[in-house]
Amino acid sequence: MSHDTIKRRDFLKLAGLGGAVFASGLSGWAQAVKSGAADEFYFVQLSDTHWGFNGPKVNPEAASTLKKAVAAVNGLEQKPDFVVFTGDLTHTTDDPKLRRARMAEFRDIVSELKIKDVRFMPGEHDASLDRGEAYQEFFGKLHYSFDHKGVHFIALDNVSDPGASLGEAQLKWLAQHLKQLGKDAPIVVLAHRPLFDLYPQWDWATRDGASAVELLMPHKNVTVFYGHIHQEHHHKTGHIAHHAAKSLIFPLPAPGSAPKRAPIPWDEAEPNKGIGFRSIEADAKGAQYKLAELPVPKG
Numbered sequence: 001m002s003h004d005t006i007k008r009r010d011f012l013k014l015a016g017l018g019g020a021v022f023a024s025g026l027s028g029w030a031q032a033v034k035s036g037a038a039d040e041f042y043f044v045q046l047s048d049t050h051w052g053f054n055g056p057k058v059n060p061e062a063a064s065t066l067k068k069a070v071a072a073v074n075g076l077e078q079k080p081d082f083v084v085f086t087g088d089l090t091h092t093t094d095d096p097k098l099r100r101a102r103m104a105e106f107r108d109i110v111s112e113l114k115i116k117d118v119r120f121m122p123g124e125h126d127a128s129l130d131r132g133e134a135y136q137e138f139f140g141k142l143h144y145s146f147d148h149k150g151v152h153f154i155a156l157d158n159v160s161d162p163g164a165s166l167g168e169a170q171l172k173w174l175a176q177h178l179k180q181l182g183k184d185a186p187i188v189v190l191a192h193r194p195l196f197d198l199y200p201q202w203d204w205a206t207r208d209g210a211s212a213v214e215l216l217m218p219h220k221n222v223t224v225f226y227g228h229i230h231q232e233h234h235h236k237t238g239h240i241a242h243h244a245a246k247s248l249i250f251p252l253p254a255p256g257s258a259p260k261r262a263p264i265p266w267d268e269a270e271p272n273k274g275i276g277f278r279s280i281e282a283d284a285k286g287a288q289y290k291l292a293e294l295p296v297p298k299g
Helices: 003-008 011-015 029-035 062-074 096-110 133-139 168-179 209-216
Strands: 020-025 041-046 082-086 118-121 144-148 151-155 187-190 222-226 233-237 240-244 276-283 288-295
Touching: 041 062, 062 096, 062 276, 082 222, 096 133, 168 209, 187 209
Parallel strands: 041 082, 082 118, 151 187, 187 222, 222 240
Antiparallel strands: 020 288, 041 276, 144 151, 233 240, 276 288
């Protein structure tokens, strides 16, 4: 990405928040640019909001963190083309009435976003106990696709199956779907769990994720954005880049770095350490993504 492009699209300055930038190449975009099919745009990824979570020692501000994030996105000088929530919108509960109440509250809070295009995906906290029944009542399909300025987006559901699988029917859908796309088509896959075996002992994997990756491998320009692990993480399976997003509610330890998967305790000195959201800039001319990790504002 050129120095001029970074100056022109400095999301950290636009957000007024500060953060880190991770640049990821998109090696298949040159043809799309030449054909005029692609354009510059950016979107915002929020993940693992866990609305309804109550843990004072983990996040005593849990009731306001999502609202602060909505305000932060609304405060961006340059509005993103769209916003996507990559799962665990709400915190799990065995009570179907409470599950729906939390989803209604979440929906009402994010309705304050001043962005017309807001897309949702389920996490296991939203969908695994009832196979996505309540989620679909509020947010629609569990998996779907859409196109935006020359990029094809595919949202996969690896959570409504309690066994953490995509399942044969969805894999068949994906296979048929990909047959309609050229091998050079720019593809972005959105998922909640990682599609590769990051750390299966902590449920950081999709049992048949390798089958999905295998279907995607013939396509030269695929990038995956996901959540679930509550931390920034970057990985590659062959030429496919996978980028995990932070949570908006609490961070989790690095894979296998602790005896068990448990939230990192709240630090009063750094109250929002390890939580935040992400802006993703697609620069067609530079054939790159620029990922900016943005913290939740204090106060």
